[in-house]
Amino acid sequence: MSSSPLRQHDPASVDHATSPDSPEPDTQARNDYDSPWKEALELFFPQAIQLLAPDLYALVDWAAPIGFLDKELQAIRHAAVPSKGRKMVDKLVKVRLLSGHPAYLQVHLEVQGRLATEADFRAFSWRVFQYHTLLQIREMRRQSLATPPPIYSLGILIDQPGVEEPPVTQLVHRDKYLSQKTEFVFPVVELRQWANRLDDLDALAPHNPFAVFVMAQIQASRHPDKATRLRPLIDLVRRLYGYGYDRDRIGQLVRLVEWVIRLPTDLETDYLQAARQLEQEHEMSYVTIAxxxxxxxxxxxxxxxxxxxxxxxxxxxxxxxxxxxxxxxxxxxxxxxxxxxxxxxxxxxxxxxxxxxxxxxxxxxxxxxxxxxxxxx
Known part of the structure; x- marks a missing residue:
């Protein structure tokens, strides 16, 4: 972890005038990132944890089956206090630890960019804590346990251009009333920490396809004006061809990359020409925008x-x-x-x-x- 300060959140101090529960104004520049992130996490979940939470990755038996618990997560959502305004992606995954015990991994992704205000951070921390607690209660009841099973919560924040503060690495949900106190600390990954480390991601990409997806997200964030995205998209696809993946994996990744670095319609023909040239150079084809x-x-x-x-x-x-x-x-x-x-x-x-x-x-x-x-x- 870096030396970023630990953010502390007291739900009682939320300023309702700036709360994210208030609807945000719509903007033309907004991108739909939730769908590609959902798919990328399902396709490359072990690789995502390896990149974003290496300490956790070392504790999991990745040879054992992993399960995406969509129904269980839906039940938890029904029990939770509704979240308004901001969009999030939530994934609940069951894994087995190297110790042989089962564990649950919660991944909470803020899909509308970096949290901007203290109220945003409080609401985000409360949501993660709420899901964590509801999952504990659900599993204790379901399995007749005296204590909850291991649960690991991870927050992911997509970066926003122009933010100069150091990336957050941990968040705290804190609730204090008289002499009683609740404190929940969980790790957070801001993709900004990779923004100036594309060479590192490029070095990891031949062995970790999720690094390619992160590179795509960084390029999309760097180029919010879609008219400027053609060259970054072509460059990333060209890099992808050099990573040594087979045809099916390249097809998966190119589709995700195109999904994140979305082009305006008037640039698709130019991209088509460049993509066909790359296909011919590498004697490989895939189904994409082209x-x-x-x-x-x-x-x-x-x-x-x-x-x-x-x-x-x-x-x-x-x-x-x-x-x-x-x-x-x-x-x-x-x-x-x-x-x-x-x-x-x-x-x-x-x-x-x-x-x-x-x-x-x-x-x-x-x-x-x-x-x-x-x-x-």
Whole structure:
């Protein structure tokens, strides 16, 4: 831990005029970071803990299965005092320690940037303490325990440009009334601590994919104006190709990187050209902005070809069937590009589908991890 001062919070002293429970004004520059963070934590949870909380990482038996407890977390949310205004990502994960005992890891992510006021820090600390306590009570009741199981709470703060204070490394929820006192201390990671250490992250990235995701978040924070993000995005994708990951891992990471470093529509064509060049240099392909743009262009071409075929036949049915054939041909090419050559039954399934089915499968394809994901309802 660094030598940053320990922040102390007394809930009784919250200034309600500046409380984060008051809705914040909407801003055009706001980004949707919660969804990519949720996915990144699920895909790379051990690597995230290794990077952000190495002391904890050393205590966990990562060879044992880990469980994401979404239902349990939902029950805790229902029991908690509602949090208004600011958006957060909460993850609850069950792991096994090297000692053989189970433990619970709580991860609380502030997704709207660094907490700006003392009231923000108080509210954040109270929320983490509240979840920690409710989880203790729930597990003690469920398992008939006399004392709570090990629970580790970690706060993550996405940085905001222009903040000059030293990064916070710990927060305290403190409640004192007369002679009684409650104090809850938990570690916090501010991504600002990595902002000037991109070379360190770059060195870690070949062995820790979550370092790539953190690099993407830092670049997004450095470039809140999306019109300035093209070069940082291309540079990070180029680095990613050099880390030695296989095709599937690169596909996962590029999708997350693009998700965080979101481009305006008018820059996607420039990115498409650069991405295709990188694909050719490394003889590897993936489905990203580049291929989504390609998909849109291909669908347009398929529609145009279908109209031409239909006009030649002079019948409306020919136009419709031509459009479907263009859609089917494009989807089949994409499927085989990602998943390899397919059997005749897959070809037949795609070619015999109607336009609505092909459109739904094309949307499924963007995020599909296995072939069955393409054809799900």
């Amino acid at each position: 291929e989504r743009v390609y998909t849109q262009q291909g669908l347009k071409m398929g529609i145009e070809q279908g109209i031409e075929q239909g006009i030649e036949r002079g019948i409306e049915q020919g136009i419709e069937r031509g459009i479907e054939q263009g859609q089917a041909n494009l989807l089949l090419r994409l499927v085989e590009r990602r998943f390899g050559a397919q059997a005749d039954d897959v070809h037949e399934k795609i070619r015999s589908a109607n336009s609505a089915q092909l459109e739904a499968w094309s949307l499924n394809f963007v995020d599909a991890q296995v072939l069955d994901d393409v054809f799900k309802d």
